[in-house]
Amino acid sequence: xxxxxxxxxxxxxxxxxxxxxxxxxxxxxxxxxxxxxxxxxxxxxxxxxxxxxxxxxxxxxxxxxxxxxxxxxxxxxxxxxxxxxxxxxxxxxxxxxxxxxxxxxxxxxxxxxxxxxxxxxxxxxxxxxxxxxxxxxxxxxxxxxxxxxxxxxxxxxxxxxxxxxxxxxxxxxxxxxxxxxxxxxxxxxxxxxxxxxxxxxxxxxxxxxxxxxxxxxxxxxxxxxxxxxxxxxxxxxxxxxxxxxxxxxxxxxxxxxxxxxxxxxxxxxxxxxxxxxxxxxxxxxxxxxxxxxxxxxxxx
Amino acid sequence: xxxxxxxxxxxxxxxxxxxxxxxxxxxxxxxxxxxxxxxxxxxxxxxxxxxxxxxxxxxxxxxxxxxxxxxxxxxxxxxxxxxxxxxxxxxxxxxxxxxxxxxxxxxxxxxxxxxxxxxxxxxxxxxxxxxxxxxxxxxxxxxxxxxxxxxxxxxxxxxxxxxxxxxxxxxxxxxxxxxxxxxxxxxxxxxxxxxxxxxxxxxxxxxxxxxxxxxxxxxxxxxxxxxxxxxxxxxxxxxxxxxxxxxxxxxxxxxxxxxxxxxxxxxxxxxxxxxxxxxxxxxxxxxxxxxxxxxxxxxxxxxxxxxxxxxxxxxxxxxxxxxxxxxxxxxxxxxxxxxxxxxxxxxxxxxxxxxxxxxxxxxxxxxxxxxxxxxxxxxxxxxxxxxxxxxxxxxxxxxxxxxxxxxxxxxxxxxxxxxxxxxxx
Numbered sequence: 001x002x003x004x005x006x007x008x009x010x011x012x013x014x015x016x017x018x019x020x021x022x023x024x025x026x027x028x029x030x031x032x033x034x035x036x037x038x039x040x041x042x043x044x045x046x047x048x049x050x051x052x053x054x055x056x057x058x059x060x061x062x063x064x065x066x067x068x069x070x071x072x073x074x075x076x077x078x079x080x081x082x083x084x085x086x087x088x089x090x091x092x093x094x095x096x097x098x099x100x101x102x103x104x105x106x107x108x109x110x111x112x113x114x115x116x117x118x119x120x121x122x123x124x125x126x127x128x129x130x131x132x133x134x135x136x137x138x139x140x141x142x143x144x145x146x147x148x149x150x151x152x153x154x155x156x157x158x159x160x161x162x163x164x165x166x167x168x169x170x171x172x173x174x175x176x177x178x179x180x181x182x183x184x185x186x187x188x189x190x191x192x193x194x195x196x197x198x199x200x201x202x203x204x205x206x207x208x209x210x211x212x213x214x215x216x217x218x219x220x221x222x223x224x225x226x227x228x229x230x231x232x233x234x235x236x237x238x239x240x241x242x243x244x245x246x247x248x249x250x251x252x253x254x255x256x257x258x259x260x261x262x263x264x265x266x267x268x269x270x271x272x273x274x275x276x277x278x279x280x281x282x283x284x285x286x287x288x289x290x291x292x293x294x295x296x297x298x299x300x
Numbered sequence: 301x302x303x304x305x306x307x308x309x310x311x312x313x314x315x316x317x318x319x320x321x322x323x324x325x326x327x328x329x330x331x332x333x334x335x336x337x338x339x340x341x342x343x344x345x346x347x348x349x350x351x352x353x354x355x356x357x358x359x360x361x362x363x364x365x366x367x368x369x370x371x372x373x374x375x376x377x378x379x380x381x382x383x384x385x386x387x388x389x390x391x392x393x394x395x396x397x398x399x400x401x402x403x404x405x406x407x408x409x410x411x412x413x414x415x416x417x418x419x420x421x422x423x424x425x426x427x428x429x430x431x432x433x434x435x436x437x438x439x440x441x442x443x444x445x446x447x448x449x450x451x452x453x454x455x456x457x458x459x460x461x462x463x464x465x466x467x468x469x470x471x472x473x474x475x476x477x478x479x480x481x482x483x484x485x486x487x488x489x490x491x492x493x494x495x496x497x498x499x500x501x502x503x504x505x506x507x508x509x510x511x512x513x514x515x516x517x518x519x520x521x522x523x524x525x526x527x528x529x530x531x532x533x534x535x536x537x538x539x540x541x542x543x544x545x546x547x548x549x550x551x552x553x554x555x556x557x558x559x560x561x562x563x564x565x566x567x568x569x570x571x572x573x574x575x576x577x578x579x580x581x582x583x584x585x586x587x588x589x590x591x592x593x594x595x596x597x598x599x600x601x602x603x604x605x606x607x608x609x610x611x612x613x614x615x616x617x618x619x620x621x622x623x624x625x626x627x628x629x630x631x632x633x634x635x636x637x638x639x640x641x642x643x644x645x646x647x648x649x650x651x652x653x654x655x656x657x658x659x660x661x662x663x664x665x666x667x668x669x670x671x672x673x674x675x676x677x678x679x680x681x682x683x684x685x686x687x688x689x690x691x692x693x694x695x696x697x698x699x700x701x702x703x704x705x706x707x708x709x710x711x712x713x714x715x716x717x718x719x720x721x722x723x724x725x
Contacts, residue, residue: 005544010536013535014533124371125585125588126589128559128589128590130593136567137569140569144544145568147564148567150567219532219533221559221589222559226556228534229556261535261536264536265540268526269501269531269537270527272536273528282654
């Protein structure tokens, strides 16, 4: 019994990782329809921002404040990676809207450039980040061990999602974003600057990739090529959830997380991956546009 | 349209800048290529410099991944080979001639490895190649050196079950790393083993060996798990570890997965006091990426550590740091890459020529005082006698040796001297 409960927690925690990784892509790919292959590399930059923050703290800040580096790294990663995303949008992507194959190649190339840039600055070997002390160890209840880092990630995902929902559905700016994404011509007709909206939305998607990179330092490696580990998962979640539907992304991530964990528990890690992909293929036969598909009146 | 061009121009500027910067650093960080794809089209940077090979010099090939996923590990090995070549040249070279290294990039891609190997052997006329890391890349080069009758010097521990007249294996065979480690763990830690590895040939063969050996010793494998390369979520594996409660986790994970595994193990509150993890692919270089604090107290089995206490090692470590920077660390494959150049040089001196058959004949029984202790080439299988060492990770990221075999162990790649190993392919 307790092992089933443990696996449910593991599933939710894997789901939260997937959701973090996919949230940015749900915006850039889901809402904006840019096949953003640089997403994984934006995650990687977020991880390096965290590393940089740690280095700065070790060198310049008294030791008792060390744990704060992580708290500060989250907004820093968001802002810096959003900035890089904005630059990327301004230089490359804005010229390629509506040309998915070109944007696929261009963002892939941009991703390679980012990788090489990081290699040049930080070197090819992996770097290590020490988790803040308050996230080490685990909470023990009813014979279950719940690592603090995982609980923190679940909490962070909820906060990010909440923020995103409020932004998109409760603010004027968010309404503009939705308007442009649903019907660009009509939105520009009523006086919305689609340029500005594109730029901000892409930057926000990139920013969430940065946050994901920051939290992934708690559980995984940090190296110039880690983006590759996450890019497939991210696309998988967005496609299963339904392109353009944030609710779908959430349910898709949790579903894949829980199913993957149980498959892995019953078989093994390689087989679990095979089964989850088989399940997704079968699922997409049944619902080609994913769990939730956005119905609009646009003719695209 | 204008803005579009401007954007392209800006990005290509960034790109060129980063490529140039990478080039500047190539000497000390050991990578100079912008990308693997570009590299296949044009010759690698090192190669574009004119390599002068004349009567007074001996060309040798260096074939490692300097780009792609394996670049992390292989650039350091390349550095070690270069250090040994420089040292030998300073002492007057081989047969009175200067050794000229010709560096090629395998780009972490097996077809590139075999193509570059035949380029080295045919076009550059080298007779010896120092290189490769993964078993897949070694096996890609193997038919090439056999066809052209060249020599490959291989620096990494591997799964054994292989022998070629054209390859000298300088890393540990299974009986110089895995078998003694299992025996030591069985005697000193406990008899229930959890086997965890990446899903490819080395861990699967290694675990087959461990399983057979434990059956013979009377130990038990409580579970065997493999994860795909690059796997990052170990929660489920950790649940299995809790369920089965083993004494030992024998870890053959490779690459990045180690970071995820050890971090999550520590987060789950499992320390080296609860269960001992012994790794065979975690050396000093990897510890820096994983973090010493989560590895502290866990074990590794190798033939060499940076802390190995020999006078040769003291010189080696200080020379390596002097050449490549104070913050660099050495490790087992780096040390093997270093001494294998010396073994080759001695064999050439002995043979009086660089011709492959003569060198092979002369190589049998050649000895050298390597940083890990004395090593000797076994003429029967072209592996190397070396000392086995088990080390414990300390808080500073270095190993403290807890056991060694006392004397160099005879290599036995096919485990012929072990009755229990008969069924293993």
